[in-house]
């Protein structure tokens with residue numbers, strides 16, 4: 326027989342397997358080589374194809390065997406119903422913002438920036454270096470690598486006015502992303518059944534983390550300029566809350582940035598109430614026409630607990646965030662973070678530190694600012710041109726999102742489904758409200774793939790609203 330192609334061997338063996346009992350042993354590779362007058366590589370290729378098809382299985386060191394035919398019988402998981410019981414709490418579903426983007430849709434929904442906005446070269450080089458470093462095998466300290474903690478502290482120290490004590494590395498805890506940090510903060514600083522003031526609208530993941538902890542949310546209306554301090558003062562007085570979760574810079578979803586006077590007023594109220602302000606500085610690296618001004622830089626009394634994520638600006642794979650807290654609160658937060666995750670992978674911390682300490686990181690941030698500006702403006706223009714019945718309450722000075730008010734009679738869930746059917750993925754604003762939405766909104770993210778398609782996306786939204 327001439328040298329057989331692997332396809333011929335596959336066909337012949339499949340016939341043999343079909344008539345052999347489950348568990349029957351196949352001839353050795355050497356006998357198959359002889360039988361088919363094929364090279365060992367060709368025989369191996371054929372065997373691999375049959376393994377991939379699930380017809381045979383290889384048990385290393387023992388041999389290759391015919392696999393038992395897969396049964397079509399559905400598994401019975403009914404017993405789990407009794408074992409699980411009913412859930413202690415019904416958590417809200419994760420937002421559409423977490424859905425992956427795909428090439429065949431115009432993605433205006435995503436919460437994480439497209440690859441072209443990431444410092445890809447820096448990240449790849451940092452991973453290569455980290456793989457060769459001790460971090461690839463070692464366990465870092467529970468609070469995080471000292472050098473990375475120093476970096477987070479120094480970033481905030483740079484914004485600290487003279488006369489106030491700047492934070493240091495010993496105030497920092499590294500956590501595996503802000504999402505898990507928010508859970509730790511809500512557990513440590515608020516606790517189940519206790520009230521937490523929260524802006525409305527706010528980041529859906531914060532309401533999810535709060536629901537998981539079981540804290541009681543007290544929504545404070547917040548517009549394009551942030552909340553009204555009188556509302557904050559009243560809510561503290563009425564509820565006895567000891568914490569307020571807020572995003573004073575480029576809030577997700579509405580892009581609000583607090584003016585210095587508002588920041589001062591809220592800080593005063595927080596201090597007077599002996600409370601914490603949990604400041605989520607998620608978009609620190611996404612300033613467009615203004616720079617972020619963290620409130621935490623204006624407080625050295627331990628009232629502001631600050632969290633800054635790198636997962637959006639460095640890379641979604643580098644789930645690293647820095648949490649800065651002063652006083653005994655920090656110990657409590659660290660204990661909680663440790664109970665949940667023990668420590669953050671040293672590889673990820675090393676990569677994060679490597680990227681943000683390269684001179685090219687600053688260059689990247691400067692070019693990112695320009696890219697975000699043109700993407701934002703492109704989407705704003707497209708919406709204004711093609712969806713005239715909608716209203717943008719503000720053009721954000723930073724962040725990644727437009728917060729689009731829709732006509733009051735819009736069925737938002739239906740609009741989102743119709744958009745998806747037309748190849749445009751958008752996020753219903755309802756997810757960003759901790760209570761009933763007071764209006765109809767879409768959150769449109771301008772950091773997704775292919776900004777050239779934004780006008781088409783806006784056209785679809787406008788057409789569906791007009792219809």
Ligand SMILES: Cc1ncc(COP(=O)(O)O)c(C=O)c1O
Pocket residue numbers: 436501502503504505528530572577605607634635636637645646
């Ligand atoms: C306001 C805000 N906080 C926190 C997070 C979560 O960040 P991380 O990716 O670090 O968990 C997000 C992500 O969308 C966010 O928008």
